[in-house]
Amino acid sequence: MSITIGTSSCNFNKIDTGSVFVSEQPVFKSYPGMTNLITGTSHTMTAVEALDGVYRRTTLNALTDTFPSAASIVSELNSIQGNVSVGDSFELHVIRSAGPNNTNLTFSNGTGITFYGRNQFRGLRASTLQFVVTNIGSGTEAVDIYALHANL
Numbered sequence: 001m002s003i004t005i006g007t008s009s010c011n012f013n014k015i016d017t018g019s020v021f022v023s024e025q026p027v028f029k030s031y032p033g034m035t036n037l038i039t040g041t042s043h044t045m046t047a048v049e050a051l052d053g054v055y056r057r058t059t060l061n062a063l064t065d066t067f068p069s070a071a072s073i074v075s076e077l078n079s080i081q082g083n084v085s086v087g088d089s090f091e092l093h094v095i096r097s098a099g100p101n102n103t104n105l106t107f108s109n110g111t112g113i114t115f116y117g118r119n120q121f122r123g124l125r126a127s128t129l130q131f132v133v134t135n136i137g138s139g140t141e142a143v144d145i146y147a148l149h150a151n152l
Helices: 047-051 070-081
Strands: 002-005 008-011 035-038 054-058 063-066 089-096 104-108 113-116 120-122 125-135 142-151
Touching: 047 070, 047 089, 070 125, 070 142, 089 120, 120 125
Parallel strands: 035 054, 054 089, 063 104, 113 142
Antiparallel strands: 002 008, 089 125, 104 120, 125 142
């Protein structure tokens, strides 16, 4: 399928109408929400929070948060866009908005998650994480997470 805007056209397989706006201007991605946690305790991230696009963590303590399970991510993606495929991906921007440089926010993996890169975030730093679906089989769902553009 192709789409034409003015004199330009492109081919696509999927369009996420919840976050892509097509106009005569360039295509922009907007984030549907932002998770903003201000707690002194560890937290298990939900798939919805991961898909919000921004995970802002305000804490002065060293904590360990847990990524959601791969099954919950695949399920949530299916409910949003349907027909999730291996290779589908999305970004999550993690912002550590407070805390001294000597305390880390560490992420542990949920079931079916493999993390590549440094999983510790120091105070007042940010990073972009790329989530990539690697298995959609029921009971064997898997998602890889890559730390990109890290300012850890």
